[in-house]
Amino acid sequence: MCTLEQRGRVFVLTLTGDGEHRLGHPLIASIRSALASVAATAAQANGAGPGAALVTVAEGRFFSNGLDIGWAGTSRARLGELVAALRPVAADLLALPMPTVAAVTGHASAGGFLLALCHDYRVMRADRGVLYMSEVDIGLPLPPYFMALLRAKITAAHALRDVVLRGRKLRAPEAKEMGIVDVVCPGAPETAAEALRLAEELAARKWDGAVYASIRISMFPDACRSVGIVEESDEEKARNFASKL
């Protein structure tokens, strides 16, 4: 379902196989386990010298086509379960103590698009694949934490409207123009390579992971609250300032 490897300073989380990488319970659990492992390894290593980054990449034609609505079927309860299960994945990514890069190597829709958005940077292939918030077309309202994240990450009003209210399918170049994607690459191999290169460059800055995560959370307090992250108080941050003098 997914594999985790470490290449130098960069952790690479790969959604494996040729399928749609639908976010059902098994894949979600796999991803959570991998992210927990990344955070734990980074916490251990931080004492020995910080500097790490995460790349999430996928095999095949899809980055992720969203929640496993096939499994949910007509059951609203099951769909609700999946929505609830993805929320901690978003929290794990937003709280991850290192820079994160999504290598969007294929279609990313709905929950899959959200997964990509939960990363600090997005590198995407130009030759195929779209970013697509399909909910309006399917007739599903967006869960509150989805909307909070979309509002936090897609800040141009017309861009947010196109994505969420019009169900616009974005190819990489237009997504870049809208500020949603950071780097556009020709195809999947280049996308993965560039994401890895960017991650290495970010890891080489040797940022303190806890501080990095704290700054990220301070940038999106509403979105972080919506996924259950509790921001630390200014007092706690002040203690950190004193310790750095």
Place this chain on the structure above:
Amino acid sequence: MDTGSMCTVERRGCVHLITITGAGEHRLGLPLISALRSAVAAVRASPGAGAIVLAAEGKYFSNGFDQAWARTVPRHLHASMSEGFRGLLADLLALPMPTVAAVTGHAAAAGCALALAHDTIVMRASRGFLYMSEVDAGIKIVDYFAELLRQKVPDAATRRDMLLAGSKMTAGEAVRRGVVDATADGSVEDVVATAVAAAEGLAARGWDGEVVAEVRKAMWPAVWGKVKDYGTRSFVLCSRTCIARNCLQ
């Protein structure tokens, strides 16, 4: 007017120019913060003040909080530096006239926040950058800083580059990304002249200063909410009732 040699205030027509003096980094310790607050208060009480410009001499606009000073005092005094800075921001947000920052040199961390707290920002084209250095220094961002950045740099990618990547943003990039309003070629004095000209243009609109202040605070409610309790409360009433603001003299 010379507020303890840390900054000067001069009038250029109806524009009041505050200049942080000296060749150093203009670190925002309690002394400089207090000097700036006094200067701002003096401008506020000045008859006929139509606009304010904040500039600096030398290579730096301001390189942030005075950590060297903070190292020498008990920890509970660090709060007074931060509170004083919040107060300075509150005073600028509540100022009943247009505000212009002339970013004449490097503006980092609190120095960058200070520049961003102005209505209009003119930046020196050839030298100096905006730099939120906290991520590189391993310092966390407190809520009013984060709000200020969110308000003044609404674009998510630009804000991420500034805060999470510690990007050093040159004037050209800053104007391209909408972080500053204009760049000015040449020396510090050229930048100041451009900023003063911009301030004159704003003052010439003849806006009611109290309305300017109310609109600004209403535009920035989240930031205002987090700093207003630290602002200066007592102001000479006659600045409001007795003195006509006539900038055509």
